Amino acid sequence: MSKRSPNRVSPFTPSPEQMACWPDISGNKINGVGEAGMRRPSRIMWHDPDTQPHGQLQNWFWKQGANQPELREKRTERQKVINVELPPIADEKQQVDPADASDRIRQLALDAGADLVGIIPVQDEWVFEGYDFDYPWMVILGVAMDFDKLATAPEITAGMEVVDKYTYGWVVARPAANWIRSRGWRAEPKGGPLAGPVNLLPAAIECGFGELGKHGSLINRQLGSRFRLSAVFTDLPLVADGEDRFGADDFCAGCQVCVRACPVDAIGNDKVLVRGEHKWYVDFDRCMPYFAETFGCAICIAVCPWSKPDRAPVLADRWTRISQRRHDPDGRN
Numbered sequence: 001m002s003k004r005s006p007n008r009v010s011p012f013t014p015s016p017e018q019m020a021c022w023p024d025i026s027g028n029k030i031n032g033v034g035e036a037g038m039r040r041p042s043r044i045m046w047h048d049p050d051t052q053p054h055g056q057l058q059n060w061f062w063k064q065g066a067n068q069p070e071l072r073e074k075r076t077e078r079q080k081v082i083n084v085e086l087p088p089i090a091d092e093k094q095q096v097d098p099a100d101a102s103d104r105i106r107q108l109a110l111d112a113g114a115d116l117v118g119i120i121p122v123q124d125e126w127v128f129e130g131y132d133f134d135y136p137w138m139v140i141l142g143v144a145m146d147f148d149k150l151a152t153a154p155e156i157t158a159g160m161e162v163v164d165k166y167t168y169g170w171v172v173a174r175p176a177a178n179w180i181r182s183r184g185w186r187a188e189p190k191g192g193p194l195a196g197p198v199n200l201l202p203a204a205i206e207c208g209f210g211e212l213g214k215h216g217s218l219i220n221r222q223l224g225s226r227f228r229l230s231a232v233f234t235d236l237p238l239v240a241d242g243e244d245r246f247g248a249d250d251f252c253a254g255c256q257v258c259v260r261a262c263p264v265d266a267i268g269n270d271k272v273l274v275r276g277e278h279k280w281y282v283d284f285d286r287c288m289p290y291f292a293e294t295f296g297c298a299i300c301i302a303v304c305p306w307s308k309p310d311r312a313p314v315l316a317d318r319w320t321r322i323s324q325r326r327h328d329p330d331g332r333n
């Protein structure tokens with residue numbers, strides 16, 4: 001039986017113009033596939049193009065979008081939001097109780113429209129190679145994506161929703177950053193599309209946003225795979241949140257929806273050793289060519305069974321129980 005779903009756009013042949021932009025090195029090698037040792041991630045995409053082997057390809061991707069008037073307009077709006085100047089940091093550093101500060105930050109982000117907020121100390125192995133980064137804390141924010149728009153993936157409507165939600169990620173991060181600065185501490189908001197200094201997924205997992213799915217994105221117990229991330233980096237001492245596990249990893253092990261839907265077979269059924277961790281991994285060299293010609297694809301998160309509106313809480317409830325029975329059948333823990 002073929003694992004291909006009937007509606008796959010296959011086979012896909014990338015355009016010669018795109019392929020001319022590809023470097024000789026495999027993106028999977030850059031990501032550290034097969035490496036047993038832990039190390040910082042290397043820059044693969046969405047950094048300064050002159051500092052990464054796939055920089056020319058990144059420029060080509062930007063150009064494709066710039067040729068689409070609607071997308072270009074949304075990108076321009078986003079840039080305006082990114083460019084808003086930060087208020088100065090107050091001269092006098094106020095001592096704020098970490099628990100009170102964390103509550104305040106969480107509330108500010110929620111009031112600004114964030115759907116998820118988590119707080120975590122930054123770990124060295126999350127920081128991309130080559131960045132000078134000296135913030136000890138980060139606040140991570142999640143903003144939900146519109147399911148109907150996402151479901152059009154790989155059409156441009158899904159790509160435009162990605163741009164909109166990147167813009168919104170900046171909007172929801174600014175009030176917390178501004179408040180921290182008004183107390184005399186350093187704080188910087190950081191949204192997409194550029195990667196910035198920190199690999200966000202391991203940080204978001206650690207502060208309770210959910211589990212890594214087979215499709216290489218997070219699965220959250222409320223929003224499934226349908227959300228984007230932004231962050232605030234700060235030196236204000238805060239209180240860390242903990243992980244949230246509810247069986248998504250076990251669910252993914254037995255589900256093949258994204259594997260079958262991926263037009264370019266970039267998603268596998270087995271975990272892969274990447275920089276010292278066995279984890280779900282999406283093949284960069286297969287994913288990227290299609291991504292580059294579909295304004296960011298997003299089929300994998302659109303078809304994920306957890307992404308359907310109202311579905312994630314039901315699945316989380318069910319899979320918490322299944323997973324508990326599987327891993328602790330006698331209920332000893």
Ligand code: B12
Pocket residue numbers: 027031041042043044045046162191192193194195196198199200201202205212215216217218219225226227228229230274275277279280281282284287288291295296297298300301
């Ligand atoms: C570069 C990048 C890409 C690249 C390459 C990704 C890659 N895996 O090689 C491309 C363009 C292909 C891409 C595609 C997509 N991306 Co992308 N991408 C990024 C970006 C900017 C940097 C991540 C990176 O460099 N990864 C390469 C290396 C470091 O990856 P890795 O070692 O394999 O580690 C990955 C995971 O295994 C996990 N991870 C890393 N360490 C550890 C440790 C442990 C213990 C665990 C459990 C997991 C874990 O996190 C990493 C995320 O890629 C982030 C934003 C950010 N600052 O983090 C968004 C980001 C990860 N992408 C995102 C999304 C949604 C997508 C797409 C669905 C596209 C879309 N239209 O939305 C696809 C999915 C394909 C995929 N999963 O690979 C979201 C995920 C949000 C979420 N809810 O999970 C992010 C966070 C953007 C955002 N701000 O919201 N992406």
